[in-house]
Amino acid sequence: MPHSNYDAILCDIDGCLSPEAPGAMNLAALGKVAAWNRRAREDGDAPRLTLCTGRPLPFTEAMARAVGAFDLPIVCESGVWLLEMDPYRWAMDPQLTPEHLDMARSMQAWVGESFKGVFFEAGKSAAVTVFHRDGPKPLRDEIQPAIKDEIARRGWPLRTAMTWTCVNIEPEFISKGTGIDRLIEQTGLKPDRLAGIGDTMSDVPIRERVAWFACPANADERLKELADYVSEKEEAEGVLEILERLENGAL
Ligand SMILES: [Mg+2]
Known part of the structure; x- marks a missing residue:
């Protein structure tokens, strides 16, 4: 070669x-x-x-x-x-502090309490990945926009985006x-x-x-x-x- x-x-x-x-x-x-x-x-x-x-x-x-x-x-x-x-x-x-990790866990708890049918990828530390038992449609139509609004309401340094199959919530930096x-x-x-x-x-x-x-x-x-x-x-x-x-x- x-x-x-x-x-x-x-x-x-x-x-x-x-x-x-x-x-x-x-x-x-x-x-x-x-x-x-x-x-x-x-x-x-x-x-x-x-x-x-x-x-x-x-x-x-x-x-x-x-x-x-x-x-x-x-x-x-x-x-x-x-x-x-x-x-x-x-x-x-x-750059990640214990407070940032708490924000991820708090958002995960909020999503779990707010929406039926959601479940979370195991093994993440500072991010949250949300799936839905009915596939990506309810995530795209309802849940991801609501997550975005909730992050804005809390004013936390997180971003959210849809992938093909799930929603990610990640530290924005x-x-x-x-x-x-x-x-x-x-x-x-x-x-x-x-x-x-x-x-x-x-x-x-x-x-x-x-x-x-x-x-x-x-x-x-x-x-x-x-x-x-x-x-x-x-x-x-x-x-x-x-x-x-x-x-x-x-x-
Ligand atoms: Mg890829």
Whole structure:
């Protein structure tokens, strides 16, 4: 392989390495990503792939083990945590205080008391992710707008947004972008030697901090417009196609 133009790849999980909807992971494809990372670690001639996700830390750690993301910090819970596998440690963004964590728990309690049929993603620390037993429609039509009004009424530094399936309530000063900024500061990586992979508009902060950005075929059309390359294949197969493109130096 020719010497790479990049030192690291920041890759989203849902809709990229893992299916967007609940379903079996493509373990064969993840095994190939792990082989890529093994080679990057042993030979140093390929950029290491690390993870940048909104998912909670425990889920992210399992994915890190699956794809061998052991060398670089990992951004999880949309920047709330930086996780490292070697040495094994994790650190919350130092801007977050106990008061911010209390705000998240208080909003979760308010949503749970105010709306029937809601339930919450387990494992989040400073954010709240709300699902509904009837799917995203009641969230979009009623619950997310009410959450927005309640945050404004309380005057708390939180933001809320819909995804394909759920509502997120997050600290407004934390994002995948602030997580990447901490990763860069900690590692000394240069943004002009970073590549990125994502599939939704929550991955725009990745796009903004890397020199080259790619999407799998299933990505949001608005994000594809911001990408340097869009693969023909979807999800994990799309990520492999993107790695192949990086490898073949078509850049
Ligand atoms: Mg995604």
